[in-house]
C-alpha cells in the first residue's frame with residue numbers, strides 16, 4: 324500500500340494517526356494480529372523491518388545509536404528482492420510493531436520546507452514478513468508493505484535549494500519511476516522497469532505479468 328500525494332497533503336499524518344483517530348498503520352496491524360490469533364491451528368511467525376529510501380540509498384531505520392551502519396544494497400531473490408543485512412525483528416503483537424514504528428519515525432530524514440515544516444525527505448517502507456505453517460504442515464510466506472512516500476513537490480513552491488533541492492529532484496524522479504512500474508504492471512507489459520529507481524527495485528516481486536493481480540497494490544491519494 325502506498326500513500327501518494329503532494330508534499331504537506333497529510334500522508335504521514337494519515338499513516339500514523341493519533342490516539343483517538345488510529346491511522347493506517349494501527350488499523351492494518353490490528354487486523355493482521357486479529358487474523359493471526361484466530362488461526363489457532365496455524366504456526367505463524369512475523370518479523371518487522373523499516374527502511375527509508377533517501378537520495379536513492381536504502382537506510383535501515385531500526386538501528387540503535389551504537390549499531391554499526393553498513394551500506395545496504397537491494398539483491399535479487401527467487402520470490403522478490405531483498406536487502407542482506409537489514410534488521411528484521413520478531414513481532415508478536417501490535418504494541419511491538421508500534422515500538423518499531425516509533426524508532427523508525429525518529430530515525431527518518433525530515434526537514435523544513437515552505438510547504439511543510441516537517442517534510443519527509445525519504446520514502447518510508449514498513450514491512451511485515453510472515454512465515455506460516457498450516458495444520459497440514461504446508462508452509463507459506465507472505466509480506467505486507469506500507470509505504471509512506473515522500474511528497475511530490477514543485478521546486479518553485481517548496482522554495483528549496485542546496486541539499487533540500489537535490490532531495491526533491493530524487494524524490495520526483497523515483498515517484499515517476501514508480502508510476503512507470505505500476506503502469507507497466509497494469510498493462511501486463513513484458514518488461515517492467517523496476518531498476519530505474521531504488522524504490523521500485525526494493526519493492527520488486529517476481530510475479531509474471533499474467534499473475535500480476537495476485538499482488539495487490541493499493542494507492543491512497545492525498
Ligand SMILES: Nc1ncnc2c1ncn2[C@@H]1O[C@H](COP(=O)(O)OP(=O)(O)OP(=O)(O)O)[C@@H](O)[C@H]1O
Pocket residue numbers: 328329330331332333334335336337439441442443444472473474475545
Ligand atoms: N487531517 C489532518 N488534520 C489535522 N492536521 C493535519 C491533517 N493532515 C495533515 N495535517 C498536518 O499537516 C501537516 C503536514 O502533514 P504531513 O506531514 O502528514 O504531510 P505529508 O503529506 O506527509 O508531507 P511530506 O510529503 O512533505 O512529508 C502536519 O503538520 C500535519 O500534522
